[in-house]
Amino acid sequence: MTTISLAFSLALGLITVLAFLGLPMGLAMICGSVLYLLMRGQDPGIVAEQFLNGMYSNYIMLAVPLFILAAEIMNSGTLSDRLLKWCDALVGRFRGGLAQVNVLQSIVFAGMSGSAVADAAGSGKMMQHMMTQNDKYTPSYAAALTAVTAVIGPIIPPSIPMVLYALVADTSIGYLFLGGVVPGLLMAGFMMVQIAITARVRDFPVEEPVPLRKLPRMTWEALPVLFMPIVLMYGIYGGITTPTEAAAVAAAYALLVSAVVYRAVKAPDLYQSVLTSAKTTASIGMLIAGALVFNYVVTVENIPRTISAILISWDLNPITFLIIVNIILLILGCVLEGTTILLVIVPVLIPTAQALGIDMVHFGVVAVVNIMLGLITPPYGLLLFIMTRISGSPMKHIIGDVMPFLWTLIGALILFTFVPETVLWLPKLFGYVPGGAGL
Amino acid sequence: MSPPLRNAGRWLYARAENLLAAMLATMFVVFIVQIVFRYLLNLPIGWTHEISVVMWLWMVLFGTAFVVRDSEEIRFDILYGAVGPRVRRAMVLASSLTLVVLFAISLPAVIDYILFMKVERTAYLKIRFDYLYSIYGIFAVAMIVRQLYLAWQAAWGRGADDFDHSKVSSGV
Amino acid sequence: QDNPTLRFSAVFSEQDIRAEMMSLMSSQVAEIATIETYLGGNLFKQGTELVALQRGNLEMGNIAPQDISNQIPAWSVLTSAYLFRDADHLRTFFNSDVGAEFKAMAEEQLGIYILGPTYFGARQVGLITENKINTPEDMAGIKLRMPGGDAWQFLGTAIGANPTPMAYAEVYTGLQTGAIDGQDNPLPNVENMKFYEVMKQIALTSHLVGFDLLVINKASWDAMSPEQQEAFQAAADVAIDFSQQEHLAREAELAERFKSAGLDVYTPDLDAFRAFAQQKYLESELAKDWPEGIVDRINAL
Numbered sequence: 001m002t003t004i005s006l007a008f009s010l011a012l013g014l015i016t017v018l019a020f021l022g023l024p025m026g027l028a029m030i031c032g033s034v035l036y037l038l039m040r041g042q043d044p045g046i047v048a049e050q051f052l053n054g055m056y057s058n059y060i061m062l063a064v065p066l067f068i069l070a071a072e073i074m075n076s077g078t079l080s081d082r083l084l085k086w087c088d089a090l091v092g093r094f095r096g097g098l099a100q101v102n103v104l105q106s107i108v109f110a111g112m113s114g115s116a117v118a119d120a121a122g123s124g125k126m127m128q129h130m131m132t133q134n135d136k137y138t139p140s141y142a143a144a145l146t147a148v149t150a151v152i153g154p155i156i157p158p159s160i161p162m163v164l165y166a167l168v169a170d171t172s173i174g175y176l177f178l179g180g181v182v183p184g185l186l187m188a189g190f191m192m193v194q195i196a197i198t199a200r201v202r203d204f205p206v207e208e209p210v211p212l213r214k215l216p217r218m219t220w221e222a223l224p225v226l227f228m229p230i231v232l233m234y235g236i237y238g239g240i241t242t243p244t245e246a247a248a249v250a251a252a253y254a255l256l257v258s259a260v261v262y263r264a265v266k267a268p269d270l271y272q273s274v275l276t277s278a279k280t281t282a283s284i285g286m287l288i289a290g291a292l293v294f295n296y297v298v299t300v301e302n303i304p305r306t307i308s309a310i311l312i313s314w315d316l317n318p319i320t321f322l323i324i325v326n327i328i329l330l331i332l333g334c335v336l337e338g339t340t341i342l343l344v345i346v347p348v349l350i351p352t353a354q355a356l357g358i359d360m361v362h363f364g365v366v367a368v369v370n371i372m373l374g375l376i377t378p379p380y381g382l383l384l385f386i387m388t389r390i391s392g393s394p395m396k397h398i399i400g401d402v403m404p405f406l407w408t409l410i411g412a413l414i415l416f417t418f419v420p421e422t423v424l425w426l427p428k429l430f431g432y433v434p435g436g437a438g439l
Numbered sequence: 440m441s442p443p444l445r446n447a448g449r450w451l452y453a454r455a456e457n458l459l460a461a462m463l464a465t466m467f468v469v470f471i472v473q474i475v476f477r478y479l480l481n482l483p484i485g486w487t488h489e490i491s492v493v494m495w496l497w498m499v500l501f502g503t504a505f506v507v508r509d510s511e512e513i514r515f516d517i518l519y520g521a522v523g524p525r526v527r528r529a530m531v532l533a534s535s536l537t538l539v540v541l542f543a544i545s546l547p548a549v550i551d552y553i554l555f556m557k558v559e560r561t562a563y564l565k566i567r568f569d570y571l572y573s574i575y576g577i578f579a580v581a582m583i584v585r586q587l588y589l590a591w592q593a594a595w596g597r598g599a600d601d602f603d604h605s606k607v608s609s610g611v
Numbered sequence: 612q613d614n615p616t617l618r619f620s621a622v623f624s625e626q627d628i629r630a631e632m633m634s635l636m637s638s639q640v641a642e643i644a645t646i647e648t649y650l651g652g653n654l655f656k657q658g659t660e661l662v663a664l665q666r667g668n669l670e671m672g673n674i675a676p677q678d679i680s681n682q683i684p685a686w687s688v689l690t691s692a693y694l695f696r697d698a699d700h701l702r703t704f705f706n707s708d709v710g711a712e713f714k715a716m717a718e719e720q721l722g723i724y725i726l727g728p729t730y731f732g733a734r735q736v737g738l739i740t741e742n743k744i745n746t747p748e749d750m751a752g753i754k755l756r757m758p759g760g761d762a763w764q765f766l767g768t769a770i771g772a773n774p775t776p777m778a779y780a781e782v783y784t785g786l787q788t789g790a791i792d793g794q795d796n797p798l799p800n801v802e803n804m805k806f807y808e809v810m811k812q813i814a815l816t817s818h819l820v821g822f823d824l825l826v827i828n829k830a831s832w833d834a835m836s837p838e839q840q841e842a843f844q845a846a847a848d849v850a851i852d853f854s855q856q857e858h859l860a861r862e863a864e865l866a867e868r869f870k871s872a873g874l875d876v877y878t879p880d881l882d883a884f885r886a887f888a889q890q891k892y893l894e895s896e897l898a899k900d901w902p903e904g905i906v907d908r909i910n911a912l
């Protein structure tokens with residue numbers, strides 16, 4: 001087994017320094033890779049080769065821009081608002097009703113979108129307004145709740161991080177998506193229970209009940225939105241679309257509903273949605289490409305094999321390994337952006353997980369849940385930043401209200417880690433053979 | 440900068456945005472065409488796949504080169520956001536010059552690779568890969584110019600990018 | 612002086628028979644060179660190894676003939692349906708004078724030296740439908756997944772099917788949900804990817820003898836002394852023989868296993884398929900680039 005070379009250490013050091021200096025991560029990884037190739041006397045043109053061929057050959061990544069577009073269209077075309085109103089009519093009547101609305105809204109939204117940031121950014125403003133008017137809830141509690149509930153967005157399918165995981169782990173997207181359903185619903189369920197308990201303790205308000213006779217009509221009006229998760233899942237598991245194509249269907253469906261059914265999208269708004277999505281695509285794509293380029297260096301240095309050899313020599317059992325992985329990912333989640341962890345750190349751990357016989361779908365869902373928790377762990381939690389901006393509430397107050405939920409979610413993570421069936425039960429029902437080769 | 444020059448710059452930037460948005464729109468439309476052809480018309484086609492992959496590649500490189508601002512890129516901005524303007528300027532100077540040096544040294548090799556790819560063509564539309572991959576060369580040059588400009592601004596005391604954690608893009 | 616290090620990149624996995632082939636090869640040439648293997652397409656993506664070899668970023672590879680035909684159109688004949696009868700015929704070809712002409716083309720135009728063809732199984736049609744396939748006419752309207760690209764799609768047409776491009780990783784779900792009616796892959800791949808779980812029948816069409824080429828770039832080859840070259844070639848032959856035997860044995864074993872798993876495994880009218888396919892190819896654009904009378908010369912071997 002090779003030892004780690006000076007060139008690799010310097011490249012890694014350079015990437016870290018450049019990242020700290022504030023250079024975009026993708027560019028930092030390209031710079032580090034150039035340095036490595038120069039020091040090893042190799043052709044620096046390999047950087048372009050790996051970037052271009054890596055991006056050109058990974059078809060499944062095309063789901064990423066399309067899911068981003070779908071979420072953008074949903075948020076611009078009042079779909080999110082209608083969904084909120086329907087949730088309010090349904091569960092607003094209970095104690096802590098609006099808090100429960102926040103969870104329910106995220107469950108449905110999760111079924112159509114693959115991104116947590118899209119959920120918080122899309123529904124955050126309206127939710128904040130509803131929850132804080134007449135001082136029903138403190139601004140920080142409302143903001144914390146929106147951040148926490150948004151976490152389940154990419155755990156319930158569809159999911160952008162799972163698409164990226166499928167890419168690095170060579171696993172079936174279809175089964176990964178199924179693997180997230182039960183964990184996502186369990187997490188939402190735990191949140192609802194926690195809210196119900198807090199509601200009694202803190203005496204949360206009850207909403208003016210929407211008369212039940214109005215419910216059918218509101219449901220009818222929200223139906224096109226509620227139908228969307230079903231359309232997507234039927235597309236994927238009914239043999240019409242591949243998971244990648246389902247992303248395009250999601251965008252098309254959102255566009256159809258907003259523009260034709262609700263008549264809520266105007267051409268300039270649509271252009272803005274497309275442009276914003278394209279920009280987001282460019283910056284995520286840059287990070288993905290940077291990771292692909294740096295992956296060449298990691299491969300040449302045999303890093304995953306070396307780490308795998310070390311970890312296996314410690315005689316770890318799968319459970320201990322998974323615990324270590326959870327701890328590492330949770331800590332990294334406090335300081336790093338999720339995609340970076342997924343594309344740079346997770347691939348290094350995969351060979352060990354495979355050698356220990358850990359199922360790749362189980363491992364993927366556990367990793368994605370970890371990365372999602374990283375979005376709400378201070379100091380660097382993207383959802384915390386977004387909600388601070390939307391709510392105007394100081395971040396430390398939001399963090400204070402996030403904490404109790406964070407402990408619950410870590411509890412859920414432990415459950416998924418120790419009971420693989422929570423993840424694998426549904427994929428197995430659809431014919432998945434755990435530990436079998438990818439599709 | 441003189442007003443006419445600035446106006447021209449704005450005009451160009453808006454056109455670059457149009458182009459970037461058009462790439463995503465094309466990818467989207469082509470995907471729908473592909474599904475319709477296979478599922479509704481029972482006429483599977485493959486060239487659509489090629490167009491969408493090309494759009495994806497160009498969107499990332501063209502977008503990063505000409506449209507996306509540094510403050511919208513995915514980056515690690517804890518330190519960047521926490522320090523004062525003087526330190527931040529020094530940080531920008533250091534990182535941008537490092538990038539310029541490394542990109543400049545590797546540029547000849549990068550261009551050599553792109554030119555070499557004239558020997559390959561895409562599977563359906565038979566597009567020469569050197570044309571297709573030329574966008575990387577454009578990207579590399581644009582990055583050198585952009586980072587030089589940032590370094591120059593930082594050196595002469597103009598404020599570096601403002602920071603707002605929540606503006607950063609994310610894949611999750 | 613230290614032995615040169617030869618980087619080898621391929622898309623097959625560590626569990627593949629060809630991974631064993633490479634370790635057999637490495638151990639035999641340990642005196643001459645150190646072969647560093649990178650598998651699973653981790654170093655260079657599928658289809659990009661050839662350019663990496665040409666540019667000196669890679670010394671050895673397992674290259675698909677389809678990749679060579681991208682740059683040398685005459686080579687496309689070696690990727691046509693029903694050209695080689697079986698693995699032995701394939702080997703005979705590469706050891707013949709005609710084979711030498713093709714190897715010379717690659718050496719002169721691409722700067723790679725071909726050590727030999729690595730057989731990985733004959734492609735067979737596997738379907739989720741019930742109706743038996745006997746002739747190409749029975750394939751009409753069947754959505755058969757083929758790898759992307761004109762050349763591969765044409766192969767599907769040449770056996771009478773309605774070819775559908777789809778990413779390899781999506782084939783299992785595609786079969787399961789009925790987005791496609793079938794796929795064509797060698798039996799070991801069908802086993803690896805568990806396609807057999809969602810298929811009803813396998814028609815042993817053997818329409819394409821699947822092989823890659825074990826190659827070394829010319830610079831590394833020319834750096835060896837004639838004795839070293841001879842030893843290196845001998846080691847490659849042993850490794851290739853081993854891999855071919857293993858694959859043939861595995862194919863036979865898998866055909867039996869799929870049968871006992873309840874699949875209908877049978878041989879259709881191969882003469883009808885061969886006539887249909889060779890006709891299609893000779894009428895196609897592709898054949899314009901083929902050397903005069905090449906199909907007859909190879910048939911005669």
Ligand code: NA
Nearest residue numbers: 102106146149
């Ligand atoms: Na929510």
Ligand code: NA
Nearest residue numbers: 110113153158
């Ligand atoms: Na989701």
